[in-house]
Amino acid sequence: MWIYEKKLQYPVKIKNPNPAYAKIIMDQYGGPDGELGASLRYLSQRYSMPCNELKGLLTDIGTEELAHFEMIGAMIYQLTRNLSCEEIRKQGFDAYFVTHTTGVYAAASSGTPWTASYIQTKGDVLADLHEDLAAEQKARVTYDNILRLIDDPDILDPIKFLREREIVHYQRFGEGLRIATDTLDSKNYYLYNPSFDKPVK
Amino acid sequence: MLTEKAKLMNMLSAEQFAAWELHLYLDTHPCDKNAVRMHEKHSARAKELREEYEKKYGPLTTRTGEGCEWVKAPWPWEKGE
Secondary structure: OOOOOOOOOOOOOOOOOOHHHHHHHOHHHHOOOOHHHHHHHHHHHHHHOOOHHHHHHHHHHHHHHHHHHHHHHHHHHHHOOOOOHHHHHHOOOHHHHHHHOOOOOOEOOOOOEOOHHHOOOOOOHHHHHHHHHHHHHHHHHHHHHHHHHOOOHHHHHHHHHHHHHHHHHHHHHHHHHHHHHHHOOOOOOOOOOOOOOOOOO | OOOHHHHHHHHHHHHHHHHHHHHHHHHHOOOOHHHHHHHHHHHHHHHHHHHHHHHHHOOOOOOOOOHHHHHHOOOOOOOOO
């Protein structure tokens, strides 16, 4: 189970609304390398992990990603307050507005809705951890791109925090991969699929 | 200028963050005694700050408050202090 704490992991206080920026940031809400996918990927993969360290790691990072999902949601919310129809039209937010008004919806920057096909649970520790390592790097690149496109310090500060978290998670998953290969048969890591076969003694 | 409430929230978030970062580290280094000690220190400080914050500004979880206080205090995505 989970307990909700009524605070953000890192403060989000954006003074100036900007729907064009909201659309850019939205990619980390419901895009292919966004926080929602990250959370659901790790929280689903954890069941077939072969050792307790990895079950813990995926549970904890999957939980932290939900806090990041909330931070991105807060940013989108604050960037789309008190807009005029003219601002919505001028800043290219009209296509989103007509479908969702200024509600926060899990879609990519392009408008493509979030889909579970962005994520995989392979039921194999090596396949899943390598996906996780790649996912953290892809999310880091998305944050790099957001930092290239936006110049409001109120947005840059929490985005930089989130970018750093991707790097820390990548580091922890790398250690997790090392723990996994130490646990598996060192002569042949690929000998069995830990979610299905019994380990060879 | 930060309000007293925002300052206290930042101090709480910083301590919680330190504790959380150590917690993730301990997932892959569970026997690192120094990290366990540091985790205990930051968790204890976060607990104190959380109690202080909740006493002044209302509950942060439904385990520490209910009803009127829980619902009426601002939600975290609202930037108003």
